[in-house]
Structures are given as structure tokens and as C-alpha cells.
Amino acid sequence: MAGKTAAKKPEGRNSGGDADLLAFYRDMLLIRRFEERAGQLYGMGLIGGFCHLYIGQEAIAVGVEHARAKGDQVITAYRDHGHMLAAGMDPRGVMAELTGRAGGSSRGKGGSMHMFSPETGFYGGHGIVGAQVSLGTGLALANRNMGNGAVTFCYFGDGAANQGQVYESFNMAELWRLPIVFVIENNQYAMGTSIERASAETHLYKRGASFLIPGEEVDGMDVEIVAAAAKKAAAHARSGTGPYILEMKTYRYRGHSMSDPAKYRTREEVDEVRKTRDPIDHLAEHLEKQGVREDALKIIDAEVKAIVAEAVEFAKASPEPDPRELYTDVYGA
Amino acid sequence: MSQDILMPALSPTMEEGTLAKWLVKPGDAVRSGDVIAEIETDKATMEVEAVDEGKVEALLVDAGTEKVKVGTVIARLSGGASFETPAAPAPQDDVKPEPAPKVDHAERDALPPKRHPEEGAPAPVSKDDFPTGAKLTKTSVRDALRDAMAEEMRADPRVFLMGEEVAQYQGAYKVSRGLLEEFGDKRVIDTPITEHGFAGAGVGAAMAGLRPIVEFMTWNFAMQAIDQIINSAAKTRYMSGGQISVPIVFRGPNGAAARVAAQHSQDYASWYAHVPGLKVVVPYDAADAKGLLKSAIRDPNPVVFLEHEMLYGQEFDVPEGEWLVPIGKARVRRTGKDVTITAYSRMVGLALQAAEVLAGEGIEAEVIDLRTLRPLDSATIIDSVKKTHRIVAVEEGWAPMGVGAEIIARVIEGAFDWLDAPPARVSQEDVPMPYAANLEALSLPSVDKIVKAGKAVCYRS
Ligand SMILES: Cc1ncc(C[n+]2csc(CCOP(=O)(O)OP(=O)(O)O)c2C)c(N)n1
Ligand SMILES: [Mg+2]
Numbered sequence: 203m204a205g206k207t208a209a210k211k212p213e214g215r216n217s218g219g220d221a222d223l224l225a226f227y228r229d230m231l232l233i234r235r236f237e238e239r240a241g242q243l244y245g246m247g248l249i250g251g252f253c254h255l256y257i258g259q260e261a262i263a264v265g266v267e268h269a270r271a272k273g274d275q276v277i278t279a280y281r282d283h284g285h286m287l288a289a290g291m292d293p294r295g296v297m298a299e300l301t302g303r304a305g306g307s308s309r310g311k312g313g314s315m316h317m318f319s320p321e322t323g324f325y326g327g328h329g330i331v332g333a334q335v336s337l338g339t340g341l342a343l344a345n346r347n348m349g350n351g352a353v354t355f356c357y358f359g360d361g362a363a364n365q366g367q368v369y370e371s372f373n374m375a376e377l378w379r380l381p382i383v384f385v386i387e388n389n390q391y392a393m394g395t396s397i398e399r400a401s402a403e404t405h406l407y408k409r410g411a412s413f414l415i416p417g418e419e420v421d422g423m424d425v426e427i428v429a430a431a432a433k434k435a436a437a438h439a440r441s442g443t444g445p446y447i448l449e450m451k452t453y454r455y456r457g458h459s460m461s462d463p464a465k466y467r468t469r470e471e472v473d474e475v476r477k478t479r480d481p482i483d484h485l486a487e488h489l490e491k492q493g494v495r496e497d498a499l500k501i502i503d504a505e506v507k508a509i510v511a512e513a514v515e516f517a518k519a520s521p522e523p524d525p526r527e528l529y530t531d532v533y534g535a
Numbered sequence: 536m537s538q539d540i541l542m543p544a545l546s547p548t549m550e551e552g553t554l555a556k557w558l559v560k561p562g563d564a565v566r567s568g569d570v571i572a573e574i575e576t577d578k579a580t581m582e583v584e585a586v587d588e589g590k591v592e593a594l595l596v597d598a599g600t601e602k603v604k605v606g607t608v609i610a611r612l613s614g615g616a617s618f619e620t621p622a623a624p625a626p627q628d629d630v631k632p633e634p635a636p637k638v639d640h641a642e643r644d645a646l647p648p649k650r651h652p653e654e655g656a657p658a659p660v661s662k663d664d665f666p667t668g669a670k671l672t673k674t675s676v677r678d679a680l681r682d683a684m685a686e687e688m689r690a691d692p693r694v695f696l697m698g699e700e701v702a703q704y705q706g707a708y709k710v711s712r713g714l715l716e717e718f719g720d721k722r723v724i725d726t727p728i729t730e731h732g733f734a735g736a737g738v739g740a741a742m743a744g745l746r747p748i749v750e751f752m753t754w755n756f757a758m759q760a761i762d763q764i765i766n767s768a769a770k771t772r773y774m775s776g777g778q779i780s781v782p783i784v785f786r787g788p789n790g791a792a793a794r795v796a797a798q799h800s801q802d803y804a805s806w807y808a809h810v811p812g813l814k815v816v817v818p819y820d821a822a823d824a825k826g827l828l829k830s831a832i833r834d835p836n837p838v839v840f841l842e843h844e845m846l847y848g849q850e851f852d853v854p855e856g857e858w859l860v861p862i863g864k865a866r867v868r869r870t871g872k873d874v875t876i877t878a879y880s881r882m883v884g885l886a887l888q889a890a891e892v893l894a895g896e897g898i899e900a901e902v903i904d905l906r907t908l909r910p911l912d913s914a915t916i917i918d919s920v921k922k923t924h925r926i927v928a929v930e931e932g933w934a935p936m937g938v939g940a941e942i943i944a945r946v947i948e949g950a951f952d953w954l955d956a957p958p959a960r961v962s963q964e965d966v967p968m969p970y971a972a973n974l975e976a977l978s979l980p981s982v983d984k985i986v987k988a989g990k991a992v993c994y995r996s
Binding site (some may be wrong): 242244252362366393408523 | 543544545654700725756965967969973
């Protein structure tokens with residue numbers, strides 16, 4: 203059983219070379235800018251319903267993606283925009299789904315919380331807290347039985363960690379030695395409830411202990427540390443040894459969804475994290491120290507802005523779904 | 536290049552709000568993510584964040600202004616450095632730098648309204664069953680529910696409330712506002728997100744003699760707990776030969792909400808109304824919400840109490856003082872001789888509007904608010920059909936095996952010879968709830984669909 207030995211930064215830091223770090227920077231920035239625009243479109247009434255932004259947590263989806271091999275699957279809850287972009291889904295299709303248009307990745311039927319992309323290995327996009335944990339366990343069961351060597355990365359929150367089906371899944375996953383990495387995104391709040399107010403054991407990496415699943419706590423605000431931890435966990439799962447738990451310590455900057463005033467925490471608390479632990483600022487500083495010119499980052503900024511702007515244009519211009527679409531996709535043939 | 540900042544919509548149903556406070560002044564530089572203003576709605580205070588860099592050019596709405604419509608320009612920013620693309624070539628040649636953000640008011644105005652289009656002003660309610668001389672107070676459905684719980688908790692120390700976000704957050708939809716302060720944390724309990732567990736714990740506490748009110752944040756999440764509701768709450772009295780009683784209320788918002796898609800937008804009325812041992816209550820207005828919830832809390836049986844998010848903010852007259860509405864009695868909300876329309880919860884408002892339209896075309900509809908689905912007040916429905924000879928059954932859920940199907944079966948059993956036309960149903964289309972605004976509107980029951988059905992059973996087109 204791994205104890206509370208948090209993963210260390212890999213020696214020599216950029217194990218994959220500077221190219222990786224710049225890619226991390228770009229991918230995190232893409233999520234940040236995408237989410238900011240999504241928030242803006244929500245305020246303009248172009249996006250409706252629930253819209254849960256991933257701002258602050260970008261290092262996790264991006265770092266874990268680094269450990270993903272072709273064929274590996276990702277599954278998560280409703281706070282899913284970041285995971286979809288990291289998995290390589292087209293930002294235009296994601297944004298157009300947010301605006302409920304025919305060009306959306308679910309053709310306008312699913313919205314923010316329900317997008318899927320089997321070709322990139324993304325299995326949703328689920329609105330019921332905890333449901334994706336059993337579903338992810340099933341994806342891993344399929345991997346084992348088909349012998350395809352694939353690993354499932356199954357994300358859930360600190361709030362979801364209290365659902366019963368999580369523990370039913372842990373037991374099955376270890377019992378059957380399933381190739382799955384459970385990635386707990388502990389952003390310290392489930393809606394308005396802080397983890398201390400909802401959990402008897404707040405160290406969530408220990409939650410697999412009674413099922414004999416190894417777990418460790420990871421600084422989820424540092425993309426390099428996340429990537430290293432994910433690689434190690436994926437190797438464990440892929441080797442046929444069974445599941446692995448990574449508890450990512452992170453923070454969401456925005457309210458739970460667009461309509462949450464977030465009065466359960468102080469502005470100082472949020473500002474403090476933004477100022478001292480922001481995953482993007484942190485990596486930018488590191489890159490500059492390493493001698494990457496500010497210009498190089500500016501170019502990435504511009505590239506990312508252009509991608510997001512194009513996604514927004516696409517999402518606005520795409521037509522509403524054809525009314526006949528109302529009755530399609532209920533059953534397959 | 537300058538950028539307009541608009542009054543944002545901070546929830547699916549927000550239409551206007553108060554600009555409570557500015558946190559910036561003209562000349563200030565802001566970065567993306569900086570909080571620039573605070574906005575208040577009837578539910579909450581929210582922060583508005585800048586979404587781009589720039590300098591505040593002008594604040595166009597004074598702090599303290601009330602009823603600022605969503606979409607109003609509240610401030611102007613001048614574009615900052617981040618809008619300029621660095622001289623170096625962009626790595627991809629098919630992507631253009633972002634143009635200056637431009638606000639297109641025509642586009643904004645053309646957007647669908649935040650409310651469902653058929654959600655008009657609350658329909659007038661006949662006051663006939665209020666006690667004569669009672670003082671009436673305009674109360675929102677949200678506050679009426681809270682008042683019912685507070686009054687019953689004051690009267691009976693066994694009553695307590697438990698659920699996600701009910702205490703410190705004051706309820707995800709602010710229904711339990713003020714209860715934690717008054718009753719303390721043993722009687723107003725925040726639970727972890729563990730529906731199956733806390734529903735079961737509620738049933739256990741009821742078996743032991745307490746009177747729990749279990750709030751589901753929405754009924755969609757009660758599917759995690761449906762085993763405890765049916766297998767434990769509904770059946771235990773019977774299985775124990777009458778020795779054990781389970782006096783519990785399961786409550787929360789049910790039915791369609793705005794634009795939240797298939798997993799968060801569904802009417803469960805027929806699911807629970809199917810089960811012997813449960814009572815199922817579906818109020819429309821605030822007086823019924825209050826009077827029926829008080830009756831539900833006092834009832835010795837498990838009661839499934841289905842509220843509606845889109846009604847929470849609507850205000851209706853509620854009589855002051857002790858006010859109870861009996862479970863199991865429908866209410867005729869409008870009398871008419873040509874067609875009977877049955878409805879429950881939010882559909883009552885739509886049915887009343889449809890009756891108004893039908894009256895304009897010479898068809899007098901009688902609108903029955905069912906109020907309770909189990910036990911169902913068949914007598915009121917059958918008496919009405921014997922007079923009108925026609926029935927349209929409206930429900931928000933799917934038609935197959937549904938509430939309308941049951942009502943029509945009872946009408947055929949009880950008034951077959953009085954019917955002059957085949958019965959009609961109006962319901963949600965037989966598909967999961969779509970997200971897209973146009974598909975969602977098409978899928979839901981509407982005033983128009985009820986009017987069409989009303990005419991069809993009268994053989995009018
Ligand atoms: C079964 C169920 N119960 C309640 C909800 C309402 N709900 C949506 S998100 C949420 C909080 C979840 O918090 P957490 O797991 O920490 O994820 P985070 O939102 O922080 O990403 C709740 C209670 C739901 N969607 N499903
Ligand atoms: Mg959380």
C-alpha cells in the first residue's frame with residue numbers, strides 16, 4: 203500500500219523535453235480561454251441550463267492525458283469541457299454543443315454535461331454524481347476481457363467520493379484486477395459543501411485501502427507532477443496488477459455552476475490560490491526561468507485565442523437542430 | 536477598441552437583477568477573472584468577473600440600481616494588450632486573431648426567452664376554498680414550502696429536515712432558507728452526496744418514531760434512492776402486518792427544468808403513483824404547496840411530495856394562520872360545460888391558460904387540478920366528465936403507462952356511457968429531454984398543444 207508519499211517532481215524536470223512543457227502550457231491555456239468564453243456566452247444567453255467550468259483544475263486533465271496511450275478511455279462527470287479538449291475533441295464541436303446547435307458533438311441533444319467521442323476515447327459527460335465510476339469500471343472490465351491492453355481513466359470529485367457505487371466499483375475493480383486509474387479531483391468543495399463537512403476521512407487517496415487498492419496524493423496544480431503520477435499509475439494498471447487511485451489536490455476558481463454565488467468561501471481564499479498556485483502562471487514562470495522567451499508564450503496565447511474565437515464563431519453560426527431530430531437516436535436498428 | 540460588458544444571466548431563469556455594487560472604477564485596469572461587480576437576484580448575490588483584459592472606460596449603471604434587465608450594457612472596457620497578436624507569425628495559418636469583441640444587440644434580442652415560452656403570469660385562482668374572512672398574503676411557492684416545514688417543526692419536535700445543501704447553503708433552490716438558524720443542526724442536517732444512504736437512514740429514523748423530511752436536490756437524484764423509497768418506505772407497514780409505520784416525507788423539485796437535458800429534466804409522477812403504500816402529492820400554487828406539505832408531514836404514511844422548480848418563484852395568495860389542505864382531494868380550478876381538462880403541478884397553469892384561449896373560441900373548459908395522484912380523486916373527475924362528456928388529460932411526463940393513461944382508464948370504467956369523444960392526452964414527447972432550445976420546446980407539453988387537444992375532442996379544428 204502506498205502511503206502518503208506524494209509523487210515527486212521527476213528528476214531533471216522535463217522528462218519529455220521542453221516540447222512537452224510548451225504543449226502542457228498550450229493545452230492548459232486552451233482550456234482556460236475556452237472556459238472563460240463559455241462563461242461569457244452563458245451570460246449572453248447563448249448557453250443555457252447548467253454549465254460547470256473547469257477553471258483552476260486544468261493541470262489535471264492535461265497532465266493525465268500525457269499518460270494516456272492510444273485506445274485508453276476517459277470518463278468523467280458534468281465538469282467535462284477540460285477533459286474533452288485535453289482528449290483531443292474539436293473545440294468547435296464542444297462549443298457548438300454548449301450552444302445547442304446541430305454542429306455540436308452530440309448534435310445539440312446533450313449539452314454541456316453530455317458529450318461523447320468514442321474515436322478519441324472519451325466516454326462522457328455524466329450528470330448523476332458517481333455514476334461514471336461504475337461505468338468506468340465497466341469500460342475497464344471490457345478492456346480486460348478483450349485483452350486490448352487499454353487502461354481507463356475514471357475521474358470523479360470529492361463529493362462523488364461519498365457515493366456508495368464508488369465503493370462497490372472499487373471492490374469489483376480490485377477483485378477482478380481491472381486496468382483502471384481512479385482520478386479523484388479533490389477541489390475541496392461539492393457545491394457549497396467543503397470536504398471537511400461531508401467526509402469522515404478527508405484523505406481520499408486512502409479510500410481504497412480496505413479494498414487493497416494503492417493510492418497516493420498528488421499536487422493537482424502542477425502539471426508535471428500530475429503527468430508523472432499518472433504515468434506511474436497507468437503502468438500499474440496496464441501491467442494487470444489492478445486499479446490505482448490518484449487523489450489530485452486542486453481548486454475550482456468559479457462557482458459550482460454558473461448560478462452558484464459561492465458564498466460558502468471567502469474571496470481571499472480564492473484569490474490566494476489564484477495568486478500562489480495557479481497551474482498556468484506557475485508553468486509560465488518556470489518556462490521563462492528556463493529561458494523560454496516571453497514572445498514564444500505570446501505566440502501560444504494568440505494561437506489559443508484564435509482557436510477559441512473560431513470555436514465561438516462556429517458555435518454561433520451553426521444552425522439549431524432540425525426539428526425531426528427530436529425523434530431520432532432513441533433506439534438503434 | 537472598446538468592449539461592452541452586459542448584465543449577465545447567472546442562472547437559467549434569471550431575467551433581471553440588482554446591480555448591488557461596483558468593485559472597479561473608471562480608469563482601473565482589469566484582468567480576466569477579476570471580480571468587477573456584485574449582482575443580486577431574488578435567490579442570491581453573485582459576482583461578475585471580467586472575461587478579458589482592459590481598462591474600465593465607463594460604468595453605465597449606478598450601483599444600487601434595481602431591475603437591471605439581462606443584456607443591458609453596464610460598463611465599457613477598452614481593449615488591452617492581450618487583444619493584439621504578437622508580431623511573430625501564428626503557428627497555424629488558417630486561424631485568425633480574435634476580432635475585437637462586439638456585442639450584437641439584435642442577436643441577443645432574438646434569443647429565446649429564459650423562461651419557457653408558455654410560462655405566462657400565474658393564472659388567477661378561485662378563492663372558494665379559503666376560509667371566509669382569512670387574510671391573504673402573496674407568497675412564493677418557495678416560501679410557502681418553507682413556512683409549512685417551519686410551522687410543523689415548531690409544532691412537533693420529531694420533525695426534522697435532511698438532504699444535500701439544506702442547512703448551511705439554505706437549500707440548493709433556497710427552499711429551506713432560515714431553517715438552520717431557527718432549528719439548529721440536529722434538525723436541519725446537511726448530508727453528503729449519498730442519496731441511497733440518507734433516504735434509507737430517513738426511513739430507519741421514521742421506523743423508530745421520528746418524522747423525517749428528506750429533501751432530494753431534485754427528484755432525478757432520487758433514482759439513486761428509489762429502492763429505499765419503494766422497498767423500505769412503501770412496503771414495511773404491510774410486510775410487518777401493520778406493526779411498523781414509516782411517517783416520512785420525500786420532497787424536492789420534479790419535472791422539467793430549463794435546458795438541463797435528459798438526466799436532469801424528467802417527471803417522476805407516474806413512477807411513484809404506481810406504488811401501493813405511497814401517497815403522491817403534486818401541488819400547483821403556493822396555498823396548496825403549504826397546506827398539502829403540512830398534511831404530508833402529519834400523515835402516518837410515506838409521502839412523495841413533487842414540487843416544481845419553475846413554480847418556486849411564482850407568487851400566489853396564501854391564507855394567514857393555520858392552513859391545511861387534505862391529501863386526496865382534487866380541486867376544480869375553473870368550471871365549464873364542454874370539456875374536462877385534468878392537470879397537476881406546473882401543468883395546471885398551462886391548462887388554465889389553454890382554457891382561456893378555448894373560451895375565446897366558444898369552448899368552456901373545466902380545469903381540474905389533481906393535487907394528489909395517489910390516492911386519486913376519481914369522483915371529481917368522473918362527475919366532471921358526466922357533465923362535459925369529454926376529457927383531455929395533461930401530464931408533464933411521458934404518456935405510455937402514465938398518469939393520463941390511468942385517468943382515462945378510470946373515466947372509461949366510471950363514465951363510459953357519458954363520453955362523446957375518444958379521450959385525449961397531452962404529454963412530453965416520447966423521447967429523453969433534449970438540450971437544444973428548439974427541440975426542448977417541441978418536446979414539452981404547451982398551452983398550444985392543450986388547446987389543440989381541447990378542440991379535437993370537441994370535433995373542432
Ligand atoms: C446523484 C446526484 N446527486 C446530486 C447531484 C447534484 N450535484 C451535482 S454536482 C454536485 C456536487 C459534486 O461535487 P464533486 O463530486 O466534488 O464534483 P465537483 O463539482 O467539485 O467537480 C451535486 C451535489 C447530482 N448531479 N447527482
Ligand atoms: Mg468537488
